[in-house]
Structure formats: C-alpha cells, structure tokens
Amino acid sequence: MISKAKRVSDYKQLTKQLPSVRYVDPEFVYLTLMNNRCTDYTLEVEEGDSVKVGEILGEKCGSFFETPVYSTVSGTVEGVVKKLDQNGLEVDCLKIRNNFKDETHESITDRPDAFIKAMSKEDIVDIVKEKALVGLGGAAFPSYIKLNTDEAIHTVVINAVECEPYLSSDYRLIMDQPEQIFKGLIYIMQTVSAPKGVIAVKKTKKALIEVLERECERYKDYDIKIAKVKDYYPQGWENATFKEAVGIKVPVGELPMKYGLLGFNVSTCASIYEAIKHNMPITKRYLTINGDAVNFPQDIRVRVGTSIRELIKLCDGYKEDINKLEVIIGGPMMGVALPSDDAIVTETTTSVLILKSTEYKEEPCVRCGSCVYSCPVDITPVSIMNAVKRNDKKSVELLEANKCIECGLCAYVCTSKIHVTDYVRKGKNLIG
Amino acid sequence: MMEIVQKSSPHLRRPNARVIRMMRDVAIALMPLVVFAIYSHGLSALWILLAAVGSMVVTEYVYYVIQDKINDGKFQLNNPSFSLYNYSVIVSGLIYGLILPDKIPIQVVIIGGVVGVLLAKLIFGGLGQNIFNIAGFARIFAALSFGAMLGYSNHVDADAGATVLGVLAQNPFSDGVLENYSLWTMFSGLGMPGSIGETSALLILVGGLYMFLRKSFDVYVPLVVMGTVAVLSAAVMLATDGVGWWFVGTQLFSGGLMFGAVYMATDPITIPVTRPGRIYFAFGVGLLTFVIRLFGTYPEGVVFAIVIMNMFVPAIDYAKWSKNTFSLKSGLIFGAVAVISVIGVVVGASYVG
Numbered sequence: 001m002i003s004k005a006k007r008v009s010d011y012k013q014l015t016k017q018l019p020s021v022r023y024v025d026p027e028f029v030y031l032t033l034m035n036n037r038c039t040d041y042t043l044e045v046e047e048g049d050s051v052k053v054g055e056i057l058g059e060k061c062g063s064f065f066e067t068p069v070y071s072t073v074s075g076t077v078e079g080v081v082k083k084l085d086q087n088g089l090e091v092d093c094l095k096i097r098n099n100f101k102d103e104t105h106e107s108i109t110d111r112p113d114a115f116i117k118a119m120s121k122e123d124i125v126d127i128v129k130e131k132a133l134v135g136l137g138g139a140a141f142p143s144y145i146k147l148n149t150d151e152a153i154h155t156v157v158i159n160a161v162e163c164e165p166y167l168s169s170d171y172r173l174i175m176d177q178p179e180q181i182f183k184g185l186i187y188i189m190q191t192v193s194a195p196k197g198v199i200a201v202k203k204t205k206k207a208l209i210e211v212l213e214r215e216c217e218r219y220k221d222y223d224i225k226i227a228k229v230k231d232y233y234p235q236g237w238e239n240a241t242f243k244e245a246v247g248i249k250v251p252v253g254e255l256p257m258k259y260g261l262l263g264f265n266v267s268t269c270a271s272i273y274e275a276i277k278h279n280m281p282i283t284k285r286y287l288t289i290n291g292d293a294v295n296f297p298q299d300i301r302v303r304v305g306t307s308i309r310e311l312i313k314l315c316d317g318y319k320e321d322i323n324k325l326e327v328i329i330g331g332p333m334m335g336v337a338l339p340s341d342d343a344i345v346t347e348t349t350t351s352v353l354i355l356k357s358t359e360y361k362e363e364p365c366v367r368c369g370s371c372v373y374s375c376p377v378d379i380t381p382v383s384i385m386n387a388v389k390r391n392d393k394k395s396v397e398l399l400e401a402n403k404c405i406e407c408g409l410c411a412y413v414c415t416s417k418i419h420v421t422d423y424v425r426k427g428k429n430l431i432g
Numbered sequence: 433m434m435e436i437v438q439k440s441s442p443h444l445r446r447p448n449a450r451v452i453r454m455m456r457d458v459a460i461a462l463m464p465l466v467v468f469a470i471y472s473h474g475l476s477a478l479w480i481l482l483a484a485v486g487s488m489v490v491t492e493y494v495y496y497v498i499q500d501k502i503n504d505g506k507f508q509l510n511n512p513s514f515s516l517y518n519y520s521v522i523v524s525g526l527i528y529g530l531i532l533p534d535k536i537p538i539q540v541v542i543i544g545g546v547v548g549v550l551l552a553k554l555i556f557g558g559l560g561q562n563i564f565n566i567a568g569f570a571r572i573f574a575a576l577s578f579g580a581m582l583g584y585s586n587h588v589d590a591d592a593g594a595t596v597l598g599v600l601a602q603n604p605f606s607d608g609v610l611e612n613y614s615l616w617t618m619f620s621g622l623g624m625p626g627s628i629g630e631t632s633a634l635l636i637l638v639g640g641l642y643m644f645l646r647k648s649f650d651v652y653v654p655l656v657v658m659g660t661v662a663v664l665s666a667a668v669m670l671a672t673d674g675v676g677w678w679f680v681g682t683q684l685f686s687g688g689l690m691f692g693a694v695y696m697a698t699d700p701i702t703i704p705v706t707r708p709g710r711i712y713f714a715f716g717v718g719l720l721t722f723v724i725r726l727f728g729t730y731p732e733g734v735v736f737a738i739v740i741m742n743m744f745v746p747a748i749d750y751a752k753w754s755k756n757t758f759s760l761k762s763g764l765i766f767g768a769v770a771v772i773s774v775i776g777v778v779v780g781a782s783y784v785g
Contacts, residue, residue: 318434
C-alpha cells in the first residue's frame with residue numbers, strides 16, 4: 001500500500017461505551033518516590049506512621065525541581081519496595097496499607113468560588129506547583145511552568161482528542177465529569193488571562209460532542225468553543241491539535257506559548273480543577289485496560305498507586321491460549337512495553353494494554369514511500385534509516401531526524417514490516 | 433506458558449501493508465494486457481512472455497543457489513532474498529515481455545532477461561537495491577545488442593506494419609498516420625502493430641485504475657508523466673502550423689507511453705521516495721520521452737527516459753535538498769525548469785518540421 005496512513009485501526013469500541021468500573025480501594029498502594037527527572041528522594045514518614053489522603057509523605061528530588069509525594073489513601077506506611085513505573089524503570093515506591101476509611105488530610109479544604117475568582121496568577125501557579133501537577137497525557141511536563149508563561153496567551157486549548165488506538169480513559173473522564181473540565185479550563189483561562197478557550201475533540205466521537213455542547217450552554221459567559229477535529233492519527237499531538245482546532249501552525253521544536261497558545265490534556269485540566277477548588281492532589285484517575293490478550297477490557301477509575309497486576313486480575317486476567325504477550329503502558333503507537341506486569345499506576349498512566357505479541361517478518365525495503373507520505377513532521381524516515389545503516393551522521397542531520405516525535409506511523413505503515421521508528425530513534429541518538 | 437516480551441513502540445502494524453500485496457496487485461493489473469497480447473498476437477506472445485518470466489526467475493534462482501553455497505547455507509524457497517514468493521521477479525518478467533515486439537526471436541528474449549535481472553538487480557543486492565528498472569534495462573539491452581532483430585528496424589517493422597511512432601519519426605507532423613490508424617484504434621489497441629503489451633491504452637488505464645483503487649502505486653507519477661507529454665505536445669501543436677489535436681492524442685496513446693507511465697515509472701524501488709521527488713522524476717520522464725520522440729533517432733523514448741531518470745534518483749533523494757513537502761522555493765525552481773523546457777521544446781520543434 002503506497003499511501004498516507006490517515007487513520008490507524010481504532011479498537012476503542014471495546015471499552016468506550018462501557019461505564020467505568022470503580023476500583024478505588026486497593027489493599028495497598030505504592031507511590032513512586034522517583035521518576036526519570038528525579039533520581040533521589042527524602043521521606044517525611046516512617047514505617048508504621050498513619051497517613052491521610054492528601055498528606056505529604058516526602059519529596060522527589062532532582063536536578064530540575066522538587067516535587068512532593070502525596071498519599072492517595074488513608075492508612076499506614078509499610079516501607080519502601082521496588083516496583084516498575086510508567087516508563088518501565090524499577091523505582092523505589094512507598095507501600096501504604098489502606099484502612100478503607102478514606103480520611104482526608106486537614107489541608108484538603110474547598111476554596112469558595114469568590115475566593116478563587118480573586119486569586120492572582122502567582123497564587124494559582126503556586127498551588128499547581130505545590131500539588132505537583134504534571135501533564136497527564138503522558139509527557140509529564142510540569143503544569144506550573146506552562147501556566148507561569150510570560151507570553152500573552154490568547155487561546156487555551158484543551159486536548160481531548162485521544163488519538164491513540166485502544167485508549168478511552170479521557171473519553172470516560174469527559175462522559176463522567178464534563179463540569180470539572182469546563183471549570184478547570186476557566187481557571188486556566190483566568191490564570192493566563194486568555195480570552196478564549198477551545199476544547200478539541202474528534203468529530204467522530206458524537207456522544208462526547210453532545211455532552212460537551214450541553215455543558216457549554218451553561219458557561220455562556222465565557223468564550224469556550226468545542227473544536228471538532230478530524231479522526232486522524234496523530235491528531236492528539238499538540239501541534240496537530242493546534243493546527244486543526246485553532247488553525248495556527250506551530251513549527252516543530254518551538255513552544256506554542258510563543259504563538260499565544262497554551263495546550264493542556266483534558267485530564268490535566270480536570271486535575272487543575274481539583275487542585276484549585278478542593279486543594280486536592282491527584283489521587284485518582286481513569287485508566288483503560290484494553291488489548292486483544294485480556295479477557296475483559298474496561299475503563300477503571302483507580303487510585304494512583306494501585307498495582308497493575310491486581311487490575312489485570314480484576315479484568316479476568318490474560319487470555320489463556322496466548323504464549324507471548326506485551327504489557328504496554330500508554331497507547332499501542334507510542335507506549336512503553338514493560339518487562340513484567342509488576343508495575344503500578346502513576347498519575348501519568350493513561351492505560352495498560354495487553355497485546356498479543358506478533359513476530360513480524362521483515363522484508364527488504366522496496367522504497368514504497370508510505371513512511372514518507374505518513375510522517376506528520378514531514379521528514380523522510382526511509383532515508384534516515386539508510387543513513388543510520390551506513391552510520392552517516394551528516395546525512396541524518398541534514399534529514400532533520402531530530403524533528404521526529406516518535407509517533408510510530410512509519411513503522412506502522414511499512415509494507416516490508418521494517419521497524420523504521422527504531423532506526424529513526426537511533427538516528428536521533430546518533431546526532432544527540 | 434505465558435511470557436511477557438518487551439518491544440519498542442509502535443506495537444501495532446497496518447494490517448494489509450505487505451510487499452506481496454503490492455506486487456500481486458501489479459501482476460493482477462497486468463493480466464488484461466497479457467490476455468490481450470495473446471489474443472492479438474497469438475501463441476508467439478505467450479512464448480515471449482514465458483521466456484521473459486522464466487529467464488528472470490531461473491536466473492535469480494540459480495544466483496541465490498550459488499550465493500547460498502558460497503555462504504555455506506542451503507538455499508530454501510522461502511529465502512527472503514529470492515523474490516519469487518512476493519511476485520516481484522514475476523512482475524519484472526511480465527513487464528519485460530510485454531514491451532517486446534512480437535517477432536523477436538526467443539533466444540533474444542532469454543538473453544535479455546538473464547542479463548537484465550543479473551546486471552540490473554542481482555549484482556546490486558537484489559530486491560529493493562536495484563538502481564535501474566529491471567524490465568527497462570533488459571529491454572534496452574536487447575534493443576541495443578540485437579537491434580536488427582527487434583525494435584523498430586525495417587526488418588521487423590516490414591512484417592509488423594509501420595508503427596505510428598515509426599511514421600512520426602520520419603515526419604513528426606504528418607497526419608498521414610491517421611489514415612492507417614484512427615485515434616480509437618490507438619486507444620483500444622485493436623489491430624495496432626507495436627510491442628505485444630503496449631498497444632491498448634484502454635486496458636492499461638483499467639490496470640492503472642485497479643492499482644489506484646488498491647493504493648498499490650503512486651497515482652501522481654503516471655498523471656504527471658502523461659500530463660507533461662500532453663502539455664509539451666499541445667505547446668508544439670499550437671506553435672506549429674497545420675498540426676491538429678490529433679497530435680496530442682497520438683503522442684499520448686501510441687507507443688509505450690501509457691504502459692511506461694503506469695507500470696514502469698511507478699516501480700517504487702527505482703524512483704525517489706518523496707512525493708515532490710516523484711513528481712520531478714515523472715516530469716523528467718515525460719520530458720525526455722517527448723524529446724527523444726521528437727528529436728531522437730529512436731522513434732520510441734519511454735524506456736530510455738525511465739532508465740535515464742533512474743540514474744538521477746539518488747541525486748533527487750540527496751539529503752541536502754530532498755524535502756517531503758513543496759516549498760515556495762522548490763516550486764519556483766520547478767516551475768522555471770518546466771517553463772524553460774516547454775520553450776526549449778517548442779523552439780526545437782520549429783527546426784524539425
């Protein structure tokens with residue numbers, strides 16, 4: 001097939017119409033004390049201490065900035081164990097036994113609306129920083145840095161596109177809590193004094209659009225629009241969303257703030273609402289468990305820190321006739337495969353996919369050009385692959401391999417089933 | 433026992449993206465032409481096609497048997513280098529056979545096929561590595577080495593009847609061709625002399641439509657090739673007295689233009705990888721074809737044009753300027769080249785008539 005891959009097979013129908021299951025009370029939660037930015041931590045609690053929801057347990061320390069660790073359940077601390085995080089890295093986690101009382105810490109208090117209205121930009125940025133909010137779409141970029149921008153922002157774009165196949169956690173979030181998203185958006189607009197707000201949704205998701213438009217009626221005082229974007233992959237990539245939803249083309253590698261745009265994932269938006277209104281850190285999130293190798297795919301509302309192994313059991317486990325499978329955190333196009341299922345849900349875990357592992361037989365490249373036609377950043381993956389094979393650093397540079405966003409389309413479309421994305425990644429490493 | 437394996441993303445692949453599907457589609461799209469060739473030329477066409485496909489398949493087979501022996505391996509039919517399983521060598525053979533004239537001796541077909549697949553494909557490293565269009569290379573080899581036995585020498589044409597382009601090569605602007613063959617004859621290919629598979633523009637378009645619907649080729653390439661020839665011939669027609677629209681029609685429907693544009697210039701292995709690159713390539717093919725037809729001693733130029741343009745592919749794909757999208761600069765340069773070509777051809781044509 002020599003053609004642009006506009007769509008990738010979707011598979012959302014497996015889960016998106018199912019109501020989300022609530023599984024907010026695991027016996028233990030495991031809270032990550034490290035991540036790829038922070039390699040060290042300090043603890044403020046000891047084994048045996050009893051903690052409450054929203055209590056600060058310690059701090060992740062890194063070269064960049066410190067982020068507090070909040071308890072997501074009430075219970076007792078049981079020490080530090082090693083688990084896998086969303087990047088497949090083995091990290092130290094604080095194990096907490098749940099006492100199922102769900103007591104909230106005294107710092108968790110609602111702010112009155114009038115009070116919030118009077119808050120300045122610095123106040124809100126401080127709360128967001130203190131509550132350790134990060135981009136929940138997967139990149140985990142600290143939200144307060146985005147909010148603290150000095151550029152004049154004219155439009156805040158909420159990205160509810162969710163273009164990866166299999167994923168429907170954002171879908172369920174909007175279906176269940178549209179109000180939070182609107183309020184979160186209004187808070188963000190207030191913070192950066194943006195006059196306009198846009199919520200970008202795929203136009204094929206009719207039910208979502210209906211829900212959002214009904215909600216939109218209630219916030220007529222604000223200039224909030226629902227942008228219906230085309231059902232392409234990778235439409236959820238920030239630059240593609242901006243282009244479709246507001247018609248501004250942000251060049252790859254430049255910050256959207258420079259163009260007066262600020263983008264947030266829809267779950268991030270909801271978490272900002274929680275933090276500002278209820279002074280609550282992220283304790284729960286929607287998670288999709290899906291894939292062709294799990295018995296009962298579904299969306300689950302979980303406590304951050306829940307064991308993924310336990311959740312897979314909740315979904316009736318793996319299909320039995322399958323020998324080799326992959327456990328993937330994130331979508332099938334960009335997600336990370338885990339070495340084992342002994343992982344935990346972090347606040348940026350959007351989904352857990354359990355896919356049958358297929359061995360693809362690689363054939364010689366026939367230069368069909370599908371990867372070139374499909375590339376969303378308009379580079380030529382096949383030429384980069386050939387340059388990487390002959391270790392030609394100069395060509396890789398000239399071919400702008402550093403522009404690659406690793407969306408995975410080049411390998412997806414390849415007629416010869418070559419793992420082109422891997423070669424482009426190597427090319428990116430080659431030029432540093 | 434269940435096992436968790438770790439792979440890098442993406443974890444999904446496009447379900448029906450396969451080389452075999454693409455190549456099989458080309459083979460299927462060639463079938464109407466094969467049937468038509470046998471219908472209009474009888475058994476001799478069948479023998480030519482069998483010899484063309486057979487010589488290429490056997491050469492490749494023997495080559496890999498020897499190569500695997502040298503590498504201490506045992507040759508197996510599902511050897512990924514042996515491209516019989518994905519129809520690629522069959523497609524090359526079929527195309528090669530279809531662009532041969534019907535009176536060609538079988539041994540010439542075989543020699544051309546063997547040398548073509550060996551020199552144009554195998555020594556470069558097999559499937560995906562070849563620089564030249566295999567069928568085109570084999571055809572040119574046969575034509576240049578055994579010119580007296582095929583192609584457009586009087587020896588053959590006396591039997592086959594003068595081809596349209598043969599007449600046009602003597603006098604490019606004489607509408608005398610239309611007395612022998614109407615435009616409809618050229619379009620349908622019924623009763624047209626010429627290479628066994630090239631004559632029916634209609635069936636070629638049907639095959640092209642099939643490949644377009646199956647997305648098995650890049651439709652821009654044949655459109656630009658034919659568009660270039662149409663524009664150039666129209667420009668020449670307007671600039672020359674006494675030449676009517678029939679000139680554009682004959683240029684488009686006669687000879688191997690349609691066939692070359694649809695089946696040979698679209699061979700993805702030997703054309704650039706980017707869409708702008710493919711359009712420049714196709715423009716070059718159209719321009720060279722027209723120039724060879726009008727000014728060259730050979731009446732037919734498509735195969736030469738394609739093989740000549742194949743040589744420019746690495747230059748078009750060069751990392752420094754190969755871009756995935758059109759920019760204002762590349763558009764301006766391309767436009768300027770196109771305008772200069774049209775002017776050059778028109779000025780040149782005024783000396784030909």
